Amino acid sequence: MIRFEDVAVTYDGAAGPTVRGVDFEVPEGELVLLVGPSGVGKSTILNAVSGLVPHFTGGTLRGRVTVAGRDTRTHKPRELADVVGTVGQDPLAHFVTDTVEDELAYGMESLGLAPEVMRRRVEETLDLLGLADLRDRSIGTLSGGQRQRVAIGSVLTPHPRVLVLDEPTSALDPAAAEEVLAVLQRLVHDLGTTVLMAEHRLERVVQYADQVVLLPAPGAPPVLGAPADMMAVSPVIPPVVELGRLAGWSPLPLTVRDARRRAGPLRESLAGAVPESPGLPQVTAVPSRRRFRRSSPAEPRVAEVRDLAVRRGRVDALRGVDLTVGPGETVALMGRNGAGKSTLLGSLVGLVAPTSGSVLAGGAAPHRLRPAELVRRVGLVPQEPRDLLYADTVGAECVAADKDADAAPGTCRALVSELLPGITDDTHPRDLSEGQRLALALAVVLTARPPLLLLDEPTRGLDYAAKARLVAVLRGLAAEGHALVLATHDVELAAEIAHRVVLLADGEVIADGATADIVVSSPSFAPQVTKILAPQPWLTVSEVRKALA
Amino acid sequence: MPDTGVRAARTTVPVRSRTRFELHPGAWWLWSLGLGTAATRTTNPLLLALLTAVAGHVVAVHRSSAPWARSYTAFAKLAVAVLLIRLAFTAVLGSPVPGTHVLFTLPEIPLPAWAQGIRLGGPVSAEALLFSGYNGLKLAALLVCVGAANALASPAKLLKSLPGALYEAGVAVVVALTFAPHLIADVQRLRAARRLRGRPDRGLRGLFQVGLPVLEGALERSVALAAAMDARGYGRTAEVPAPVRRTTTALTLGGLLGVCAGTYGLLTAEGGVYGMPVLLAGALAALAGLRLGGRRSPRTRYRPAPWGVRAWLVAGSGAAVAALLALASVRDPGALHPGVVPLAAPALPLWPAAAILLGLLPVLVVPQDRKEPS
Numbered sequence: 001m002i003r004f005e006d007v008a009v010t011y012d013g014a015a016g017p018t019v020r021g022v023d024f025e026v027p028e029g030e031l032v033l034l035v036g037p038s039g040v041g042k043s044t045i046l047n048a049v050s051g052l053v054p055h056f057t058g059g060t061l062r063g064r065v066t067v068a069g070r071d072t073r074t075h076k077p078r079e080l081a082d083v084v085g086t087v088g089q090d091p092l093a094h095f096v097t098d099t100v101e102d103e104l105a106y107g108m109e110s111l112g113l114a115p116e117v118m119r120r121r122v123e124e125t126l127d128l129l130g131l132a133d134l135r136d137r138s139i140g141t142l143s144g145g146q147r148q149r150v151a152i153g154s155v156l157t158p159h160p161r162v163l164v165l166d167e168p169t170s171a172l173d174p175a176a177a178e179e180v181l182a183v184l185q186r187l188v189h190d191l192g193t194t195v196l197m198a199e200h201r202l203e204r205v206v207q208y209a210d211q212v213v214l215l216p217a218p219g220a221p222p223v224l225g226a227p228a229d230m231m232a233v234s235p236v237i238p239p240v241v242e243l244g245r246l247a248g249w250s251p252l253p254l255t256v257r258d259a260r261r262r263a264g265p266l267r268e269s270l271a272g273a274v275p276e277s278p279g280l281p282q283v284t285a286v287p288s289r290r291r292f293r294r295s296s297p298a299e300p301r302v303a304e305v306r307d308l309a310v311r312r313g314r315v316d317a318l319r320g321v322d323l324t325v326g327p328g329e330t331v332a333l334m335g336r337n338g339a340g341k342s343t344l345l346g347s348l349v350g351l352v353a354p355t356s357g358s359v360l361a362g363g364a365a366p367h368r369l370r371p372a373e374l375v376r377r378v379g380l381v382p383q384e385p386r387d388l389l390y391a392d393t394v395g396a397e398c399v400a401a402d403k404d405a406d407a408a409p410g411t412c413r414a415l416v417s418e419l420l421p422g423i424t425d426d427t428h429p430r431d432l433s434e435g436q437r438l439a440l441a442l443a444v445v446l447t448a449r450p451p452l453l454l455l456d457e458p459t460r461g462l463d464y465a466a467k468a469r470l471v472a473v474l475r476g477l478a479a480e481g482h483a484l485v486l487a488t489h490d491v492e493l494a495a496e497i498a499h500r501v502v503l504l505a506d507g508e509v510i511a512d513g514a515t516a517d518i519v520v521s522s523p524s525f526a527p528q529v530t531k532i533l534a535p536q537p538w539l540t541v542s543e544v545r546k547a548l549a
Numbered sequence: 550m551p552d553t554g555v556r557a558a559r560t561t562v563p564v565r566s567r568t569r570f571e572l573h574p575g576a577w578w579l580w581s582l583g584l585g586t587a588a589t590r591t592t593n594p595l596l597l598a599l600l601t602a603v604a605g606h607v608v609a610v611h612r613s614s615a616p617w618a619r620s621y622t623a624f625a626k627l628a629v630a631v632l633l634i635r636l637a638f639t640a641v642l643g644s645p646v647p648g649t650h651v652l653f654t655l656p657e658i659p660l661p662a663w664a665q666g667i668r669l670g671g672p673v674s675a676e677a678l679l680f681s682g683y684n685g686l687k688l689a690a691l692l693v694c695v696g697a698a699n700a701l702a703s704p705a706k707l708l709k710s711l712p713g714a715l716y717e718a719g720v721a722v723v724v725a726l727t728f729a730p731h732l733i734a735d736v737q738r739l740r741a742a743r744r745l746r747g748r749p750d751r752g753l754r755g756l757f758q759v760g761l762p763v764l765e766g767a768l769e770r771s772v773a774l775a776a777a778m779d780a781r782g783y784g785r786t787a788e789v790p791a792p793v794r795r796t797t798t799a800l801t802l803g804g805l806l807g808v809c810a811g812t813y814g815l816l817t818a819e820g821g822v823y824g825m826p827v828l829l830a831g832a833l834a835a836l837a838g839l840r841l842g843g844r845r846s847p848r849t850r851y852r853p854a855p856w857g858v859r860a861w862l863v864a865g866s867g868a869a870v871a872a873l874l875a876l877a878s879v880r881d882p883g884a885l886h887p888g889v890v891p892l893a894a895p896a897l898p899l900w901p902a903a904a905i906l907l908g909l910l911p912v913l914v915v916p917q918d919r920k921e922p923s
Contacts, residue, residue: 050780051780052776052779052780055779056775056776056779076779077776077779077780078779078780078781078782078783078784078785079785080780081780081781081782081785082782084780086777086780088773088776088777090773093770093773093774093777094773094774094777096720096723096724096774096777096778096781096783097723098705102851105851105852106781106851107781107782108849108851109848109849109850109851110781110782110783110784110785110848111782111785111847112785112787112847112848112849113849114849115849115850115851115852115853118849118851118852119851119852122851136613154781155781158782349744349745350744351741351744351745370749371743371744371746371747371748371749372747372748374744374747375745375746375747379745380745382742382745386762387738387739387742387762388742388745388746390746390758390759390761390762400746401746404746404747404748405747444746445745448747
């Protein structure tokens with residue numbers, strides 16, 4: 001269905017080809033997953049299928065890409081629109097109209113389908129994706145998962161034979177991701193659609209793949225193979241595979257269910273061992289019920305939220321939220337898209353004023369502080385780290401950060417060198433990868449040495465290696481006594497570094513306790529290792545590795 | 550395009566009917582333009598109030614839950630602001646209307662000799678206030694009518710009814726319309742982010758410093774949108790035989806030339822005879838060219854709102870209100886433009902008032918938006 005014949009893509013001004021030696025075929029009706037570290041050219045390969053590379057992006061494409069027999073050299077993207085449906089990383093950038101129903105019809109209108117066909121397919125797609133109740137809604141009011149489903153639906157209505165998806169679940173909470181993947185599964189099984197997708201969060205998708213295309217390193221030719229074989233050699237692997245490699249299971253399990261079947265001996269050898277928590281023993285030793293914590297006023301608190309309510313328009317974004325964070329403690333805020341995580345972070349940093357209740361960060365109400373005082377008490381790395389970066393070069397950014405924070409010259413640069421070794425002063429922040437940009441924003445925020453550090457979705461778009469580096473950096477900061485609060489959908493990250501997990505739903509705190517207690521009891525927030533080794537309380541592969549050593 | 554698979558799987562799915570009847574957006578715009586035209590024909594506050602009430606009632610009955618429906622409130626607020634500003638200016642700067650009933654006297658600021666003829670402060674008469682109030686009310690009623698059109702059918706919907714040849718230009722306008730709200734959201738987000746860097750998040754300097762990143766972001770979004778639209782088939786063209794293509798060009802160019810020549814003829818003294826026919830012929834040729842040009846675009850419309858009896862009735866009721874008020878302003882100018890000197894309470898002329906009530910026809914003929922069963 002999709003055929004790459006010795007394809008190499010070189011962008012204008014680039015020193016060498018971004019991808020080369022791409023030579024594989026995706027058979028009809030299969031779900032093929034594109035796997036590899038950041039920056040190996042996954043998006044380039046995906047966009048070559050729809051013809052956006054090279055027709056839209058420029059650059060030179062050598063070799064030949066054919067989709068359903070059409071050569072992308074002679075067919076422009078618009079002429080492939082009836083066979084290929086493409087959804088990029090950001091669904092919002094994809095929408096042309098303003099309501100769900102019109103958006104679903106847009107692609108068919110462009111192709112000139114008959115009105116009765118369009119009418120029927122819109123209704124079918126609304127039902128297939130569970131969007132019937134949202135048909136008249138404005139797209140701006142939808143949640144992340146709903147937007148992703150509408151974006152998929154909008155390319156589905158012209159009945160393309162190929163669906164190309166770039167990171168369809170990265171921005172979604174675990175439940176919404178399941179929803180989207182269930183839809184894809186149904187398309188492949190019921191309609192015989194061919195799906196090619198790239199995704200960093202392998203733990204969510206690898207079990208659905210029929211085949212995996214592995215891009216091992218930049219410039220290396222991709223390999224196509226069965227998922228288990230590819231996972232055995234892949235540099236990026238989900239926790240279930242990592243545990244399988246650690247335990248020496250062969251063939252490697254890809255699903256929690258397969259792994260559980262083989263985990264009997266491992267559970268036995270782990271019996272009696274206790275997971276060694278990576279964090280601060282003195283913090284985790286404190287009883288996690290808030291009532292006890294409040295009664296010990298001697299304990300210092302970096303952040304204290306009491307009975308906080310935030311109203312936005314007619315919506316209660318937060319209601320009756322209580323939260324205390326001590327020094328050196330790492331707290332993960334979890335919950336659905338739109339549960340109020342970002343609002344809570346925003347009120348801790350003074351971007352959102354409380355409607356009632358109180359917020360104290362470092363003993364002062366953050367929304368009343370002057371910005372220069374604020375940065376010394378609390379720092380936030382926003383969901384889009386680029387929002388924090390204004391300068392043209394990394395060097396200029398560091399000088400500005402030192403000035404903003406009133407720190408000694410060179411403070412920020414030293415932090416950048418520590419977090420991002422090998423980045424020169426004259427690099428433009430836009431040329432950095434997602435993970436590098438996050439590290440730069442983190443360095444800028446850390447220049448003021450805030451005792452409280454907040455991160456909003458820090459692992460979005462990061463591969464496992466970048467995530468591992470981030471985890472090491474955050475652990476180091478926590479050990480130095482920084483209090484960390486992360487809003488995240490990434491259960492594996494929370495399991496890895498958080499001492500406490502706070503679950504939010506509809507603007508209310510529904511659970512607050514030690515990570516092990518909270519995630520083990522929740523089916524959607526439990527990390528893979530926990531699911532495999534239950535009822536034993538293991539959270540991460542590194543804990544298991546330490547116990548076995 | 551093969552459609553098997555799906556058809557077999559879901560012939561049993563009941564096709565749900567739309568929860569609301571949608572009137573052609575052009576009908577709503579004609580109706581409200583008719584009401585607006587009527588508003589410009591009178592300064593009688595009673596008639597204007599009646600007109601505003603009619604427009605407001607129809608909006609209250611027929612507006613949907615769509616985002617643009619909320620714009621009515623914004624227009625109503627704007628109308629009130631216009632009225633108040635008008636009154637305030639009259640009070641401060643004075644008015645040419647001679648008035649004997651002085652309500653209050655503002656302290657007058659003496660101005661130098663070169664500013665003769667301008668007055669700041671001084672006595673404020675009831676006549677002057679009333680006169681500017683009447684005129685302000687006329688403007689406010691006009692704004693309310695435009696707001697009603699916006700609330701009942703968004704301008705974007707209206708653009709969808711353009712002929713096929715102009716469709717792509719229409720999409721460009723729609724995309725531009727959604728661009729502004731995105732830009733404002735970006736500015737707000739980036740100004741907030743300045744606070745995180747320890748820089749002041751208020752003031753003009755802050756606004757300037759986020760300017761570049763905001764424009765960069767907007768540009769990137771436009772490029773991403775253009776890529777998405779291309780990949781979804783925007784701008785696909787159909788093969789058109791060469792004779793048709795040439796005829797289209799000839800008709801369009803000839804038509805536009807005809808329109809120019811006709812207009813020139815109408816405006817000059819000696820062209821009075823041939824002006825009108827040439828103008829009409831040119832317009833017809835241009836329209837035919839547009840229609841033929843639409844063949845190049847293979848686009849179809851998803852559920853276009855039909856122009857039926859209801860659309861005729863709604864548009865007709867607006868036109869009738871405009872025509873009757875225009876007639877009334879000629880036949881009975883005194884009642885439609887009540888004098889303020891000497892002071893007198895305006896009377897409600899009966900048959901113009903009845904004419905305005907014709908504008909309520911949409912309430913009767915257009916089925917109401919049923920609330921969705923939950």
